[in-house]
Amino acid sequence: MPPLYTKSKKVGEGTYAVVYLGHHTATQRPIAIKEIKAGQFKDGLDMSAIREMKYLQELRHLNIIELVDVFSSQEGDLNLVLEYLPADLEMLIKDRSILFSPGDIKSWLLMTLRGVHHCHRNHILHRDLKPNNLLLSPQGELKLADFGLARSLTSPNELLTHNVVTRWYRAPELLFESRHYTEAVDLWAVGVIFAELMLRVPYLPGRDDLDQIDVTFQALGTPTEENWSNVSSLPNYNDLKIYPEPTRSELRKRFIGATEAALDLMCGLLCLNPANRWDTERALLSGYFKESPDPTVPVDLPKLSKKE
Amino acid sequence: MVEIPTGPKGKLPQRLTQIKNKESTTSTTSLSTPNSRIRSPITPSVDISTVTNDTAQKTETPTNGNMASSSTEKQEAQITSTIQLSRPFLTRQQIKFARSKTIENPAIYNQRLLQLHQYLLKICHSFKFPMRVLEGSMYYYQRFYLHNKFEKTALINPLDVGITCLFIVSKNEDTIKKLRDLLILFNQTRGVTLSAEQFENYRKRILSIEFQILETIGFDFRTYHSEEFLIKYNKLLKVDKETSYISWLILCDTYQTDVSLKYPPHIIAICCIILNNKLSDSSLKLTTDYQRLRCEEKLVNECLQDILTHYVESFKITGLALKFPDYQIKFVHIKMEFNESKPQMMFHVDEKQKQQQHQDLEKDQFFQERDFTTGERRYMLENQKKRLYAEVDK
Ligand SMILES: Nc1ncnc2c1ncn2[C@@H]1O[C@H](COP(=O)(O)OP(=O)(O)OP(=O)(O)O)[C@@H](O)[C@H]1O
Numbered sequence: 179m180p181p182l183y184t185k186s187k188k189v190g191e192g193t194y195a196v197v198y199l200g201h202h203t204a205t206q207r208p209i210a211i212k213e214i215k216a217g218q219f220k221d222g223l224d225m226s227a228i229r230e231m232k233y234l235q236e237l238r239h240l241n242i243i244e245l246v247d248v249f250s251s252q253e254g255d256l257n258l259v260l261e262y263l264p265a266d267l268e269m270l271i272k273d274r275s276i277l278f279s280p281g282d283i284k285s286w287l288l289m290t291l292r293g294v295h296h297c298h299r300n301h302i303l304h305r306d307l308k309p310n311n312l313l314l315s316p317q318g319e320l321k322l323a324d325f326g327l328a329r330s331l332t333s334p335n336e337l338l339t340h341n342v343v344t345r346w347y348r349a350p351e352l353l354f355e356s357r358h359y360t361e362a363v364d365l366w367a368v369g370v371i372f373a374e375l376m377l378r379v380p381y382l383p384g385r386d387d388l389d390q391i392d393v394t395f396q397a398l399g400t401p402t403e404e405n406w407s408n409v410s411s412l413p414n415y416n417d418l419k420i421y422p423e424p425t426r427s428e429l430r431k432r433f434i435g436a437t438e439a440a441l442d443l444m445c446g447l448l449c450l451n452p453a454n455r456w457d458t459e460r461a462l463l464s465g466y467f468k469e470s471p472d473p474t475v476p477v478d479l480p481k482l483s484k485k486e
Numbered sequence: 487m488v489e490i491p492t493g494p495k496g497k498l499p500q501r502l503t504q505i506k507n508k509e510s511t512t513s514t515t516s517l518s519t520p521n522s523r524i525r526s527p528i529t530p531s532v533d534i535s536t537v538t539n540d541t542a543q544k545t546e547t548p549t550n551g552n553m554a555s556s557s558t559e560k561q562e563a564q565i566t567s568t569i570q571l572s573r574p575f576l577t578r579q580q581i582k583f584a585r586s587k588t589i590e591n592p593a594i595y596n597q598r599l600l601q602l603h604q605y606l607l608k609i610c611h612s613f614k615f616p617m618r619v620l621e622g623s624m625y626y627y628q629r630f631y632l633h634n635k636f637e638k639t640a641l642i643n644p645l646d647v648g649i650t651c652l653f654i655v656s657k658n659e660d661t662i663k664k665l666r667d668l669l670i671l672f673n674q675t676r677g678v679t680l681s682a683e684q685f686e687n688y689r690k691r692i693l694s695i696e697f698q699i700l701e702t703i704g705f706d707f708r709t710y711h712s713e714e715f716l717i718k719y720n721k722l723l724k725v726d727k728e729t730s731y732i733s734w735l736i737l738c739d740t741y742q743t744d745v746s747l748k749y750p751p752h753i754i755a756i757c758c759i760i761l762n763n764k765l766s767d768s769s770l771k772l773t774t775d776y777q778r779l780r781c782e783e784k785l786v787n788e789c790l791q792d793i794l795t796h797y798v799e800s801f802k803i804t805g806l807a808l809k810f811p812d813y814q815i816k817f818v819h820i821k822m823e824f825n826e827s828k829p830q831m832m833f834h835v836d837e838k839q840k841q842q843q844h845q846d847l848e849k850d851q852f853f854q855e856r857d858f859t860t861g862e863r864r865y866m867l868e869n870q871k872k873r874l875y876a877e878v879d880k
Contacts, residue, residue, distance in 0.1 A: 236867070236869075251862055
């Protein structure tokens with residue numbers, strides 16, 4: 179009998195793993211084999227690897243990367259077998275030769291929200307959403323990946339670390355170093371990704387943590403007690419420049435071609451106060467997804483022009 | 487193309503895991519490999535006839551043209567591959583059976599367990615870990631000794647297994663501390679001093695134990711928090727804070743037992759509340775609420791019996807005894823009353839059934855001795871059962 183998986187070339191390397199391309203022999207389905215670097219760390223198996231296994235073993239959804247297998251090899255290495263997804267949304271955004279139609283953007287956003295909705299339904303926060311972690315299958319399907327920072331929300335009293343989410347996609351409550359946050363941090367990130375898809379450049383590119391605060395509130399207004407009660411008691415709420423919230427016409431100017439429904443959704447996702455921010459259900463049922471054009475079917479979405 | 491990394495040349499383990507199941511036949515095939523490090527192809531597939539229960543042990547034939555053809559020095563070797571489904575909860579009989587194979591002296595095992603519980607409790611207090619970290623550690627520890635030999639011959643100190651369990655749980659529960667700091671505190675707690683060099687070796691040993699524990703629990707990181715249910719149920723049943731404190735003490739004492747191996751967390755939680763209710767002679771109408779709380783009565787009764795037995799037999803070492811030293815007699819009464827009122831739950835198994843159960847367990851590969859050093863070991867949650875059988879049936 180042929181081997182179950184074959185492993186060929188190395189395709190990448192992260193902090194705690196080396197990733198190889200392989201194939202499931204019976205079906206010739208391509209797979210990614212993530213070999214966890216063992217014995218290299220002071221503190222044993224990396225927490226990211228634990229989180230990735232823990233959450234992906236249980237989540238099954240078209241828009242979430244599938245963990246196909248977990249095995250330890252003869253040599254004692256731990257291997258995670260994942261579906262092989264050779265492209266990500268960041269590559270597409272950066273590929274200047276590709277034009278995005280409004281239907282394309284809608285389709286990617288829809289698939290992202292569906293994946294996030296599935297996580298949240300299972301009380302799991304992703305906590306690291308960004309274009310680079312939204313992987314694309316050759317058939318055009320978008321899938322959330324990299325659950326190394328994910329965690330389940332159990333009791334509301336638990337303290338959480340605010341040091342999550344890549345800087346540009348970090349929600350205001352995280353910028354203020356709140357230790358009690360919710361699913362809303364993921365929706366903020368989706369909002370920033372939505373803006374980036376329309377602009378084709380990062381929307382809130384802070385140079386460092388301090389600059390991020392400035393960039394964020396310059397674009398979206400500084401939160402105050404009026405629109406977010408008790409915000410001023412958050413740990414890092416101090417020395418803020420007060421910027422006004424952008425007017426609708428300013429937003430229209432920045433996001434040329436965005437429909438009113440698209441702006442409504444974006445503003446809902448980028449609502450400063452997490453308590454009023456839209457959740458996945460509200461976002462998925464919003465007018466944006468009901469108006470034309472229809473979201474592009476995945477197979478017809480733009481693909482990378484040049485082979486990586 | 488398949489890439490073959492160069493590794494040290496050596497002999498492949500010649501070990502074969504035979505399927506001990508009568509109905510199944512094992513076909514062993516020898517293979518030629520160029521190299522002791524079979525890295526690619528990763529998991530050669532299998533030829534197997536039958537799988538019993540949750541472990542499929544397979545003898546494989548990695549026929550691989552690439553490897554064979556590129557080899558200069560061939561060796562006859564056989565590789566085994568096992569698939570382990572994780573089973574989070576086991577029955578009393580299953581636990582008893584598993585322990586009969588790993589533990590020679592239950593008295594010493596129990597003594598160690600309680601000692602470990604004391605140490606870990608102290609560490610959890612010092613680091614302000616939530617109680618679920620202790621709960622999870624005791625769960626992993628006890629699972630470990632269902633599948634690994636406990637006695638000295640095993641060469642691993644059970645206390646080291648215990649502290650490593652705590653280390654894994656603290657990662658899994660997002661309360662991670664540096665392993666170094668954890669070990670320093672652990673050594674302080676039990677009065678052990680190590681030189682810098684010894685400490686470094688100790689740290690390394692812990693890391694190798696970590697991997698063995700992870701394999702034993704099948705990389706199943708799902709967590710079960712009975713405390714959450716306790717709080718919710720107490721609220722739902724409108725038990726006042728002061729009264730509910732006793733149910734919390736009882737819950738903490740359950741971490742000295744193996745109930746978390748047998749019952750899901752909500753069952754354990756409701757049992758603590760029922761016992762509290764009985765102790766305080768208040769008459770909450772609890773029994774009628776099982777349905778609403780989704781607690782299966784049979785499981786509740788079994789679990790109650792286990793906890794009662796613990797209090798009757800080991801009252802002095804429980805946390806409750808520290809606060810309420812005179813409660814032992816109450817437990818004796820509750821237990822007597824309980825045994826009289828619930829005769830239907832004493833599972834009447836006749837001899838024939840018993841024998842059948844034992845035979846089933848003997849066949850169950852989940853309880854066969856595990857080897858974490860040879861072959862490839864694949865891990866799946868039990869929700870993958872269908873996939874496993876589909877794969878193996880081929
Ligand atoms: N499922 C996959 N399919 C195809 N390529 C993948 C897949 N997963 C990872 N890769 C590739 O391997 C690289 C390393 O991935 P990995 O997830 O280990 O690290 P990372 O998330 O990029 O970085 P870090 O570990 O620092 O967070 C990725 O950059 C990507 O190129």
